[in-house]
Amino acid sequence: MNNTAKSRPLILAVDDDLVSLQLAEDRLGDEGFEVIVAADGKTALSLFVQASVRGRPFDVVLLDVEMPGMDGYQVCQQIRGLNDGLFVSIIMISAREDIEAARRAYAVRATDFSSKPTNWLVLAERLRYVLRAASTFNELKRNQQRLADAQRTAKLDYWEFDPQAEQFYFVKPDGNLQTIEHSNLYSFKRLLHRLHPADRGAMETYYKKLTSQQEGMTASIEFRVLDIAGDAESFLTFHSEARRQEVDANSIKTLGRVYGVTQDITEIRDNEERIQRLAHYDELTGLHNRSSFQEKLNVTLELNKASQGKLALFLVDLDGFKRINESFGHSIGDALIQAFVQRSSSELRSSKIIDRDIGPSSMSRFGGDEFSLMINCDKNEPKLCASRVAELIKDSLARPFYIGPSNSGTGKNEIEIMISASIGIAIYPDDGESAELLLSNADTALHSAKQSGKNQHQFYNDAMSATGRARLDLETELRRAIDGGQLELYYQPQVLAASGKLVGVEALVRWNHPERGLVSPAEFIPLAEESGLILPMSDWIMNQACRQTKTWVDSGLEPFMVSINLSGMQFRQSDFKENVQKIIQASGVDPQLIGLELTESVVMGDAENTIATLLSLKELGVKLSIDDFGTGYSSLSYLQKFPLDTLKIDRSFIMDIGEDSDDSAITEAIIVMGHSLGLQIIAEGVETQVQLDFLRERSCEVIQGFFFSRPLPANEIPSFADKHRNGNSHP
Ligand code: C2E
Ligand code: CA
Ligand code: CA
Secondary structure, three states: OOHHHHHOOEEEEEOOOHHHHHHHHHHHHHOOOEEEEEOOHHHHHHHHHHHHHHOOOOOEEEEEOOOOOOOHHHHHHHHHOOOOOOOOEEEEEEOOOOHHHHHHHHHOOOOEEEEOOOOHHHHHHHHHHHHHHHHHHHHHHHHHHHHHHHHHHHOEEEEEEEOOOOEEEEEOOOOOHHHOOHHHEEEHHHHHHHEOHHHHHHHHHHHHHHHOOOOOOEEEEEEEEEOOOOOOOOEEEEEEEEEEEEEEEOOEEEEEEEEEEEEEOHHHHHHHHHHHHHHHEOOOOOOEOHHHHHHHHHHHHHHHHHHOOEEEEEEEEEOOHHHHHHHHOHHHHHHHHHHHHHHHHHHHHHOOOOOOOOOOOOEEEEEOOEEEEEEEEOOOOHHHHHHHHHHHHHHHOOOOEEEOOOOOOOOOOOEEEOOOEEEEEEEEOOOOOOHHHHHHHHHHHHHHHHHOOOOOEEEOOHHHHHHHHHHHHHHHHHHHHHHOOOEEEEEEEEEEOOOOOEEEEEEEEEEEEOOOEEEOHHHHHHHHHHHOOHHHHHHHHHHHHHHHHHHHHHOOOOOOEEEEEOOHHHHOOOOHHHHHHHHHHHHOOOHHHEEEEEEHHHHOOOHHHHHHHHHHHHHHOOEEEEEEEOOOOOOHHHHOOOOOOEEEEOHHHHHOOOOOHHHHHHHHHHHHHHHHOOOEEEEOOOOOHHHHHHHHHOOOOEEEOOOOOOOEEHHHHHHHHHHOOOOOOOO
16 A cells, blocks of 8 residues: 555445446545445455554445345444444445435434435545544544543543532533533532531532522632541642523523532642741751741841840750761651650740740751750840750750650660750840841850750850851861871870780871861861861871881881771761772781771661671771770670671770779670670770779780870880880880
8 A cells, every 4th residue: 555545535335236336436536535345244344344453444434225135224333333433434325315214324323324326526525525524523532532631630620500409510521411420419518518627618608609690600719628537637629610601591591500610739739738838847846947947036036126025045956966866877866856856845835934935936946956946035134044944955855765666666676865955045135136146156155065065055155256266267277187287197005904015006196286286186076077078087097097007017017906996977988998998908008907996886877788898898807896885875785796806995984993883893794795705805095003903804905095105106106016015014
């Protein structure tokens, strides 16, 4: 079949008179039609099916009525039952020109009727007309389909309201009025019953409008339909528009039905509400968020300006929260935040000290583990009133929280967590008149509270802001220090408890500040972690420590371990192991001499990932130790899962040996249990002979502390090693 043939209308001519068929082929062919012929009904049906299957159905069927066997009416009827048969144009042709024949033809759903003898020119015209009509019809059908699709997408429903019957007829998007199902019929009463109680009044007003005898009446309404269970929290939202159509029957205008559309706008309203919520509220706690708190603060300050009142602005930050997140994972962290908000706000509200202004509206989540609170306070004694509030918040944290994994809910597996808070306070108008300044000053006070040991509140004072600026300066300077060669590694010796022989050193970073002299890592490591500077800094440290180790070995010193402290952020880098490997290889050091120190908070959290990382590190040949043991939340049984070599008992336990029997007992227990797990024990911060003796008696292997040596510059290590070679030299 060629292309021109393809675009010609395809006609199936069916007639038992072969001459007629021949004529149809010739004449209609001349008029631009492609004609396929069939001499009987059966052949016609099979040709029709074949064409349909091939994907090019017939456009028109010319059907002779009088045929032996299956007559034209039967063929027509059967075609209508076939695929593509329902809408094909069928012209029936009969030798009998009587009304009865025509009626029968239309009864079997023929499109048109014509009589013999055939005037082929006229028939050709008729065919063209039928084809045009068919294409219009098909276009209409396509449009209807498109409209129905659009309605479905737009969630539109059409309905009619019959004021006489007082009933709504709902039309399905792809249906029409004749196919209304019973369930699409709603009486007003039934509709009202399904509505959200708050919308019923408005619906009744709307209904009155619909039934009013007013010409051209229009009305609209938004309403919520409850789900079948009638739960007021679960509903769909609709918008409805209605208009009364006038009916002009026999020139007498009467009021007709009301026509309306209803659109399901649930999603739109839900999204709007979500956006609104996100814009103003914190999802986790339901408290106001930072920006909405600031707005509210602005308004409140205006009011205070007018009334000359005083206001206390609090910034509350949970101490060590990062560590809790790292140790237990974010879901526990989140649950703790929720528990904190619930407890502190309810205790503030029920307190007798302040009986107003404490509510979700005056408290906000500023982000992470930071909260803000504003309270109008006594004009004469604003600080007294504010201190009480601060004490109350701290007191609310005196009892532990019991947090369970989010899905357990059994009370089993609950973790007991103690947490404290640091609080910074600024008073309006004493510490600032604008929201901005107050917030910044409260923040400075908060930092100062953190700096002075946490778990306390501080009021802003002018001296603090100088400290705050200094902090920022420090960060800028730290950035430069890394590239500018101001960092230096010191090494603290670790010796055998039994003999005093040097077996290792711990690398400890120092910052030689051009003006301030040596800055303690306790000061700048947290700063480096906050700012992310810890990553380049840690790379530098590891590089430096590995090179130094290699230099010592090459210079002929008896080899000893060099331990490097890891930061959590460093450990969580996805390419951490590759990075360590690269650095070790570049330095040429024997990996057996390198130890990595991890704190408990670094290894807790995602145990599976941690174990995988630790195993890959062990493959490199390095040793792993757990640092500051006893200060975190891990238990020895938890640590058992990790491939560790050494356990370092935290200085805080060693410090009180001999004075505090509890700490002595804990130290003893850690040693025994550590040994049972096959770990080597290092005691940190040993300063006295008493401590040393105690540890020695309990078979703690290695001692680190000022009793033997402070951290030393690299060039002092060889002479220390020399003195402690055979372990005979005691301080
Ligand atoms: P740490 O890892 O627990 O290091 C031991 C700290 O205890 C060192 O403080 C050390 O000087 C001190 N120390 C050792 N023996 C005694 C003693 O007998 N008495 C007393 N009072 N202190 C003793 P330093 O060097 O100030 O380091 C403090 C912390 O800074 C380290 O605690 C570690 O967490 C961090 N840090 C130091 N260097 C690095 C580093 O290179 N990388 C990382 N990520 N952190 C480091
Ligand atoms: Ca350490
Ligand atoms: Ca330590």
